[in-house]
Amino acid sequence: MRVTHPLYQLMDQTPQGIPNLPDLTHPQELINLGQHFFIPLLILIVLIGGLGLVLAVFSWGLNRPNSKGTSFLREWEVAYSSLLQKVQQSILLLILIVIGFFFCSTLANRYHYWEQSKIASLAASVAGERLEQTAPRVRYVVEEPYKYYTQVDGKVVQVQETRKVDRFLALNRSDIQVNINQTQNLQTQGNNYKVDFKGVYEVTNSLPEYKELFFEISPPYGYTLLKNFRVEREGNKLNPVTPNQYSFPISLDPNQTSIFQVTYQVQGAPRWVYNAGGDLLSNFRLIVTANFPKADFASGIVPSEIKTEGQGTVFTWIFEENVSVANPFGVFTATESIKNTGVIPRLLMLAPGIFLWWILLLYFSLPLKERDLAIIAALFFAGLLALTYLSRLIEVKLALAGISLIWLILVWGLGTNIRTSLAAVICTISGAILPVLGLLIPYSGLTLSLAGLLSVIWLTVKNWYSIRFLSS
Numbered sequence: 001m002r003v004t005h006p007l008y009q010l011m012d013q014t015p016q017g018i019p020n021l022p023d024l025t026h027p028q029e030l031i032n033l034g035q036h037f038f039i040p041l042l043i044l045i046v047l048i049g050g051l052g053l054v055l056a057v058f059s060w061g062l063n064r065p066n067s068k069g070t071s072f073l074r075e076w077e078v079a080y081s082s083l084l085q086k087v088q089q090s091i092l093l094l095i096l097i098v099i100g101f102f103f104c105s106t107l108a109n110r111y112h113y114w115e116q117s118k119i120a121s122l123a124a125s126v127a128g129e130r131l132e133q134t135a136p137r138v139r140y141v142v143e144e145p146y147k148y149y150t151q152v153d154g155k156v157v158q159v160q161e162t163r164k165v166d167r168f169l170a171l172n173r174s175d176i177q178v179n180i181n182q183t184q185n186l187q188t189q190g191n192n193y194k195v196d197f198k199g200v201y202e203v204t205n206s207l208p209e210y211k212e213l214f215f216e217i218s219p220p221y222g223y224t225l226l227k228n229f230r231v232e233r234e235g236n237k238l239n240p241v242t243p244n245q246y247s248f249p250i251s252l253d254p255n256q257t258s259i260f261q262v263t264y265q266v267q268g269a270p271r272w273v274y275n276a277g278g279d280l281l282s283n284f285r286l287i288v289t290a291n292f293p294k295a296d297f298a299s300g301i302v303p304s305e306i307k308t309e310g311q312g313t314v315f316t317w318i319f320e321e322n323v324s325v326a327n328p329f330g331v332f333t334a335t336e337s338i339k340n341t342g343v344i345p346r347l348l349m350l351a352p353g354i355f356l357w358w359i360l361l362l363y364f365s366l367p368l369k370e371r372d373l374a375i376i377a378a379l380f381f382a383g384l385l386a387l388t389y390l391s392r393l394i395e396v397k398l399a400l401a402g403i404s405l406i407w408l409i410l411v412w413g414l415g416t417n418i419r420t421s422l423a424a425v426i427c428t429i430s431g432a433i434l435p436v437l438g439l440l441i442p443y444s445g446l447t448l449s450l451a452g453l454l455s456v457i458w459l460t461v462k463n464w465y466s467i468r469f470l471s472s
Contacts, residue, residue, distance in 0.1 A: 025457070038352055058106040092370050093359060101352045103381055107388055108348035114392070115342070129269035131193060132328055135276045136217035136262065138169040138203050139247075144160055169213070172257065173202035173283040180331060182292035191270040191333060192224070199262040202283075205252040209266050214241070215248045215260055222268050229264040273330035284319040294334045301329035344388055346437040355380050358431035361455055365423040365462055366415060379410060380432065387436075398438055404433045423462065431453040 011163075140279045147160045179196040197220075205213065215238065219226050231248055238248040252258055274286060291312040297303050305316040315331055359376065360367060369374075383403045390399035411428045415421030430451050438447030 010314045024333060032071075056187060057422075078283040083260075085338055086245075089368075089373065092373055093356075096373065097352050097356060100355055100377065100381050104348040104351045107385065108345040111348070111388055112342070116346075130271040130273055130328075130332075131223060131266060131268040132221040132273050133197065133272070134221070135171070135174070135279065136201055136215060136260070137277075138171075138250075139166055139214045139216055140169070140207070140211040141165070142167055142211075157300075163229045169203060169206060170280065170282070171201050172204050173200075174281065174285065175200040176274070176286045176288070178272065178288045180288065180290045182270065182290075182333065182470050183267075192267055193267045193272055193406065194269055195220075195268075195272055197262070197264050197266065201262070202257060203252070203260065203261045204257040207254055209254060213250050213252050215250050216246060217262055218246050219264070220266050220268065220272075223266045225267040227265050231261070232261045233258055239431055271298060271330070271332035273328035275328040276325045278324055278326055281319045281323045281325065284317070284323070286317040288315045288331050289313075289314070290331050292333065295331055296334040297329070298332045299327045299329045301325060301327065343440055344391055347436065348384065348388070350439060351381070351384055354432060357435060357455070358427065361427040361431040361459070362414075362424065364459055365427050366420045372414065376414075378408065378412075379407065383407060397437075399431075400437060400440065426458050427455075430458060 013418055141164050143162045144164050144165055145160060149156055149158055151157070176197075176199040178198075181194045183192050203215075205211075215231065215233070219229060229245075233250060238250070241247050241249055250258070272288070276284075289312060290307070293311050295313045295315075297306075297315055298433055301317070303315040304318040305314075307314045307316075317329065319325075329438065355377065358380065359368075359373065362376070384404070387396070387399050387403055389397075390403075407428055408425055411424040412421045414424040434451035434454065435448060438444045438451060441447060
């Protein structure tokens with residue numbers, strides 16, 4: 001059964017928006033919304049036209065000469081005009097909330113898509129392409145008997161034969177030095193590694209009789225350029241059995257020990273790891289010098305020593321004897337972790353409710369006209385748009401602080417005097433700034449509760465207590 005690492009699953013997934021949330025950047029969703037809202041819009045137009053027709057009838061009745069019940073009709077006209085004005089504000093507010101919802105849902109989808117793309121890019125840099133060097137092996141071939149059963153003339157017959165099987169000698173000692181420099185990849189706007197590899201391996205022929213041996217080491221997996229690949233034994237260059245193969249025949253008597261050295265330069269992905277293949281390691285030492293900042297060890301195999309040298313870092317792994325490492329280990333370039341994902345999309349999905357909260361506070365605190373409602377809506381949603389994109393560049397709380405200052409300065413002009421301006425500022429703090437802040441920080445419930453309590457206290461003091469400074 002094949003088990004897939006979660007990071008590889010993230011890499012395989014295509015970034016998507018939030019399911020079942022409308023996105024106005026998709027043409028098909030625009031068509032569907034137009035089809036669903038055509039009938040309600042038609043009904044709304046008929047209602048508005050009917051209300052205008054009734055008002056015209058009332059006006060005509062009042063202007064008729066010698067009309068009876070003028071006082072009664074005039075009272076109804078005044079009441080109807082007041083009702084119509086409130087209905088107009090309610091319809092405008094409903095339109096603003098609906099438009100704001102679709103605006104915020106589209107923005108939340110775009111931001112969610114951007115977050116997914118960023119996470120996928122990070123997963124690709126951590127668990128994607130890599131330069132992986134496998135440990136060398138000293139191979140020999142033995143013949144061993146085996147048996148199988150077959151049918152001959154309808155009878156089951158046992159057949160015994162011999163076959164060739166690969167066996168391997170253990171490495172006595174491994175001393176590896178790796179020097180890594182980081183270069184920019186202009187095509188992918190990422191980084192590449194330039195690696196100088198030098199590995200010294202000690203092998204003892206522990207077989208009781210002479211066998212033909214092969215020293216085998218593969219080039220690093222995932223390279224884009226490999227040069228100066230050289231295998232030496234006691235200072236003498238070895239040649240492979242066949243071209244483009246990395247199997248080198250060696251002659252080693254029983255109990256004889258020899259030293260092999262492997263060197264090369266390679267370029268490739270921004271992650272270098274060493275794969276021991278699960279074999280037991282004895283007298284193993286790996287020193288990786290990363291000549292760039294933000295280097296970190298990969299696969300969770302903690303180095304025996306980590307030392308900083310200038311802008312680079314030296315990682316050392318030392319295993320004395322009988323250590324088996326299942327996963328490849330090495331060095332990669334650490335990236336900034338992505339934290340608090342989904343915070344901005346959650347805020348955007350709840351933004352129409354916050355806007356309604358703010359408008360109701362303002363409505364119960366100072367007189368508002370239709371023009372004021374439209375300006376407040378534009379100010380609120382424009383601030384959210386700026387907050388969404390500024391959060392990609394700077395800390396989101398710092399961006400909110402700047403936007404909140406702009407909100408407070410602008411809503412001061414909503415009032416006609418100091419008292420109403422102060423009321424607008426208090427409503428903005430408790431109805432807009434604190435709820436938005438509450439959805440950006442971990443203590444959302446506490447902050448939203450304080451904002452709600454402040455809003456209720458403000459309305460209570462404003463309407464029930466005769467405080468001269470707050471009274472209109």
